């Protein structure tokens with residue numbers, strides 16, 4: 001349980017409980033005079049405490065799936081039940097945005113940091129927007145950055161940080177608000193093996209220690225060993241869905 005300064009108490013789902021269930025998602029994009037179906041009736045779910053990996057070739061619909069699940073891109077058909085919300089896409093735009101702000105964290109391949117802000121400011125900005133006082137936001141942001149090993153880089157702007165450090169800032173920013181659902185879209189693609197490992201360890205921890213439902217889209221097969229579940233998507237269709245026991249030590253030993 002975690003009390004945030006805006007006054008309400010956030011109750012996290014328990015490990016193993018559904019954080020998200022989607023049924024029959026269809027997404028089409030206009031292409032010339034016709035439409036291309038990018039999600040072809042996808043059923044998807046994710047549980048608290050799980051690191052759920054979604055793998056598939058480029059263009060298979062992974063980013064579109066994340067966008068449809070998180071309220072960023074409206075699907076033409078299907079529904080998404082998330083936390084205590086039935087049918088997310090039935091909410092008004094403002095309430096969808098609020099749901100995302102309150103409960104979801106995002107990590108992207110390109111980091112998506114504000115160029116003019118220091119590492120500390122990247123994180124405090126989001127927390128203040130959520131209603132924390134400036135002092136509390138600063139304290140909590142510094143803690144989040146320490147947790148990802150950046151306690152010594154608080155006042156650097158992105159231009160002065162390495163790729164791995166930038167992604168750790170993005171992770172601190174996503175985790176500082178203790179999200180129930182964490183979406184990561186190719187979070188290691190721009191990173192070398194070592195920095196990729198740091199990132200995947202942090203995602204693993206977000207699931208195991210914070211109980212977040214972590215949904216990580218990737219085409220990096222090295223990440224598979226860290227997952228509780230691996231889903232394969234091809235051409236807008238889920239073709240495989242396997243539960244597995246994460247075995248991070250095996251991959252460590254192989255490096």
Ligand code: ADP
Pocket residue numbers: 029030038056057058059060061062063064065
């Ligand atoms: P992935 O993340 O697996 O690489 P995407 O979900 O980004 O795949 O894209 C799936 C397909 O949808 C691709 O063919 C892509 O070109 C197309 N697509 C994605 N976004 C749009 C858009 N906004 N408009 C038109 N086509 C799009």
Ligand code: MG
Pocket residue numbers: 062063064185186
């Ligand atoms: Mg993508």
